Amino acid sequence: MPDTLSVTHAYTREAAAAHMLTSVPTARPGTPVEDVIADLRGQAFRSADTVFVVDADGHLEGIVRINDLFAATAERIGEIMEPEHEAVRADDDQEEIAALAIRLGMIAVPVVDAEGRLIGAVPPEALFRILRDEHMEDLQRLAGIGTHAEGPGAALDAPILDRVRRRLPWLVFGLVASSLVTLVMVGFEHALDANVSVAFFVPALVYIAGAIGTQAVSVSVRALATGAVPIRRLLRDELAIGLAIGLALGVLAAGGVLAVFGDGPLALAVALAVLGGGAVSAVVGFGLPWAFDRLGSDPALGSGPVCTVIQDAASLAIYFLAVSLLVL
CATH class of the missing domain: 3.10.580.10 (CBS-domain)
Known part of the structure; x- marks a missing residue:
C-alpha cells in the first residue's frame, strides 16, 4: 500500500x-x-x-x-x-x-x-473548487475583467485601484472601438434626417444583438472548456438558433411597430434587422472564442467586449441598409 x-x-x-x-x-x-x-x-x-x-x-x-x-x-x-x-x-x-x-x-x-x-x-473536493474557480474566471473574462493572480475569490477583496486596473483596459478598448458604431450611424445620417422614427429602434436592436451574442459566447466558452469541439456542427447549430430567435423576435417587433406606427415598410426593416442581427450575433458570439482558442489565447478573454462592438455595428448596418431600401 x-x-x-x-x-x-x-x-x-x-x-x-x-x-x-x-x-x-x-x-x-x-x-x-x-x-x-x-x-x-x-x-x-x-x-x-x-x-x-x-x-x-x-x-x-x-x-x-x-x-x-x-x-x-x-x-x-x-x-x-x-x-x-x-x-x-x-x-x-x-x-x-x-x-x-x-x-x-x-x-x-x-x-x-x-x-x-x-x-x-x-481529490473530489479539489475538482469542485477548480470547476468553481474556472467558472468564475470565465465570467470575469467574458465581462472583460482581468483575472487576479490569487484567483477569482481574491478579486473581491482586492484594493479599489487594483479592481479598477483590471476592469479598465477592455472598457477603453470598447470606447475606442465604439467609433465603428458611430461611423455606421454617420454613414446613414440621411436616413435619420428623413424619418426620425428610424432612430427609435436603435437601442432595441443593439440590445437584442448583444443578448443573442452573449448567449452564443457562453455556449462557445463552455464547449471549449469541456474538451474537443466539433466546430462546424456547433457553428451550424448556432447559426440556425440565431436565425430562429431572430425570426421570432423580428415577427414580434414588426407587429409592435405596425401596431404603434402603422408603417409597414419600417416594420419590415426592423424585422429584417432583428433577423440578420440575430444570425450575425450568434455566429460571431460562437466563432470569436473559438478563434481566440485556435490562436492560443483564452477563449473567454475579451470575447464579450469584442463581440459587442462587432454585433452592434453589424446589426445597425443591416438595419440602416434595410431602412434605405424599404423606407426612404
Missing part, C-alpha cells in the same frame, strides 16, 4: 501539483481484492475514493473505484481495474484536470510524472 510521495518542484497556483494529494491508496495488479480491502482498514488516506493500480516501478496501469472494489467478485485487483486510465501531469493546467474529470466521469484524477509514474491524485 502507498507511501507518501514528495513533490519538490514549485508549481503555479493553477497547476495540477498545487491541488493533488500524495497520500492515496495504491495496489499492484496481482494483489488479491480481499487483501486490498483489508489494507484499507485503519489507513488515514487524504483521499480514498479511488485505488490506483501501479506496477513495480510505480507506473499507473489503471484505477479501481471504491464502490467497484467492495462490489467485486473477482480474485485479483487487476481483473476489475479500468486499464490504461488517462492522467494529468504535475504541471498541467487545472482546467485540463476538470475537463478530464467531466469527460471520463472521474472521482479523483491521477497525476503522473514524465515517465508515467503515479505521484498523487487530485
Whole structure:
C-alpha cells in the first residue's frame, strides 16, 4: 500500500501539483481484492475514493473505484481495474484536470510524472473548487475583467485601484472601438434626417444583438472548456438558433411597430434587422472564442467586449441598409 510521495518542484497556483494529494491508496495488479480491502482498514488516506493500480516501478496501469472494489467478485485487483486510465501531469493546467474529470466521469484524477509514474491524485473536493474557480474566471473574462493572480475569490477583496486596473483596459478598448458604431450611424445620417422614427429602434436592436451574442459566447466558452469541439456542427447549430430567435423576435417587433406606427415598410426593416442581427450575433458570439482558442489565447478573454462592438455595428448596418431600401 502507498507511501507518501514528495513533490519538490514549485508549481503555479493553477497547476495540477498545487491541488493533488500524495497520500492515496495504491495496489499492484496481482494483489488479491480481499487483501486490498483489508489494507484499507485503519489507513488515514487524504483521499480514498479511488485505488490506483501501479506496477513495480510505480507506473499507473489503471484505477479501481471504491464502490467497484467492495462490489467485486473477482480474485485479483487487476481483473476489475479500468486499464490504461488517462492522467494529468504535475504541471498541467487545472482546467485540463476538470475537463478530464467531466469527460471520463472521474472521482479523483491521477497525476503522473514524465515517465508515467503515479505521484498523487487530485481529490473530489479539489475538482469542485477548480470547476468553481474556472467558472468564475470565465465570467470575469467574458465581462472583460482581468483575472487576479490569487484567483477569482481574491478579486473581491482586492484594493479599489487594483479592481479598477483590471476592469479598465477592455472598457477603453470598447470606447475606442465604439467609433465603428458611430461611423455606421454617420454613414446613414440621411436616413435619420428623413424619418426620425428610424432612430427609435436603435437601442432595441443593439440590445437584442448583444443578448443573442452573449448567449452564443457562453455556449462557445463552455464547449471549449469541456474538451474537443466539433466546430462546424456547433457553428451550424448556432447559426440556425440565431436565425430562429431572430425570426421570432423580428415577427414580434414588426407587429409592435405596425401596431404603434402603422408603417409597414419600417416594420419590415426592423424585422429584417432583428433577423440578420440575430444570425450575425450568434455566429460571431460562437466563432470569436473559438478563434481566440485556435490562436492560443483564452477563449473567454475579451470575447464579450469584442463581440459587442462587432454585433452592434453589424446589426445597425443591416438595419440602416434595410431602412434605405424599404423606407426612404
